[in-house]
Structures are given as C-alpha cells and as structure tokens.
C-alpha cells in the first residue's frame with residue numbers, strides 16, 4: 001500500500017538523520033515506530049505526512065508519486081500537540097476540521113458523534129478549547145480528524161495524554177480501523193499498550209531502520225523504549 005524508498009534526510013547537511021532507509025507497509029498493518037529520543041521518529045512521520053520535504057521516492061497503491069501531495073487525501077496525521085483553535089469551542093473546532101477536509105456532513109456527524117460519545121466528551125463541546133486539558137484536546141482532535149476514515153493514519157504519541165479508559169477505547173478504535181483495511185503507524189513510549197496492539201515494529205537506530213518481529217519486540221521492550 002505504502003512504500004518509502006531511499007530516504008535520505010538531515011536538518012543539517014553534515015548530520016544525516018536517515019541514511020537511505022526504505023520500508024513497505026500494507027493494509028491492516030499496525031506499525032509501532034520506536035527508537036531512542038531524537039532518533040527521528042517524529043521526523044519520519046512528518047515526512048510521510050508531507051510536512052517536511054525529503055529526498056526519497058514514495059509509492060502509494062503501487063504508483064510512484066512524483067508529487068507526494070497526492071497521498072494527502074488518504075492520510076490523517078495526529079501530532080503530539082493537536083492543531084486546534086483555543087478561542088473556538090470544541091464544536092466550532094470540529095466544524096472547522098470538517099469543512100477543511102470537506103468531510104460529508106452525514107458521515108462526519110455519525111463518526112464524530114460515535115467517538116465523542118465513547119470519549120464522554122459531549123458535555124465539553126460548548127466549552128472553549130482554551131479551557132480543555134491535553135487529554136480533552138486529543139479526544140476532540142481524534143474524533144474530528146478520524147471521522148475522515150482515511151486509509152493511512154499516522155499518530156505521534158497517541159496514548160500519553162489519555163486515561164486508561166480512553167486508552168482502551170483508542171486502541172480498540174485503531175485495531176478496528178486496521179481490520180477494516182487501514183494502515184496505522186504510531187510512535188509511543190508506552191511499551192505495554194504498544195506491543196499489545198502493534199502487528200509490526202520498526203526501529204530507528206543511527207539513521208537506519210530495522211524491522212523486529214513481534215516476539216523480539218516483546219523481549220526488547222522490557223529493556224528500553
């Protein structure tokens with residue numbers, strides 16, 4: 001479904017962050033992207049999300065994309081800090097995101113409503129986002145952005161701000177999306193939850209990318225993440 005080939009990138013010329021890495025990802029994969037602080041996990045997600053321009057080839061559905069932007073209609077990205085307007089209410093932010101991505105109203109209301117109910121966030125939709133906790137911001141952002149139902153979902157530290165109930169709901173949601181054919185790539189330092197939901201593990205080390213099996217990742221995760 002998605003392939004990245006020969007990715008070379010560094011923020012500074014003499015300090016390469018990625019040294020010609022390549023990987024493929026398929027429908028239904030839930031990929032846990034891990035590695036030590038500063039190894040480039042967020043940067044890699046941002047390159048896939050076309051937020052950073054890098055020297056690489058990207059294939060989507062078998063086609064070599066000359067302009068990576070062609071992938072954007074099928075991609076959702078949830079960063080560590082959700083992109084929300086503090087001076088709008090939760091509902092107004094959701095309406096803005098719906099309009100921005102041109103999500104059909106019926107589909108949006110159904111999916112957004114289901115997730116907001118699950119996260120028990122109905123009471124907060126009339127509040128200004130300025131008054132939200134980080135966990136509430138994430139619940140609103142997830143519910144709005146993932147109402148798009150794209151085939152690629154990228155998430156940077158998706159679980160850290162959630163309480164255990166929200167973590168359980170979020171991980172179930174990602175598992176359901178993958179079963180329905182989505183590709184999920186996430187970064188997390190929460191090892192137990194991550195190894196429970198991941199079907200593959202990609203690890204960045206010194207500018208190179210290594211795949212480890214689920215069993216290996218289970219053992220290794222005891223030592224560090």
Ligand SMILES: Nc1ncnc2c1ncn2[C@@H]1O[C@H](COP(=O)(O)OP(=O)(O)OP(=O)(O)O)[C@@H](O)[C@H]1O
Pocket residue numbers: 011017035036037038039040041042043044
């Ligand atoms: N905009 C930027 N300009 C210059 N250097 C940057 C920029 N963003 C990140 N870096 C550097 O690139 C390296 C990789 O950063 P990145 O955020 O991708 O790492 P990470 O693996 O996600 O780290 P963490 O686990 O701490 O979140 C770090 O050394 C960081 O300081």
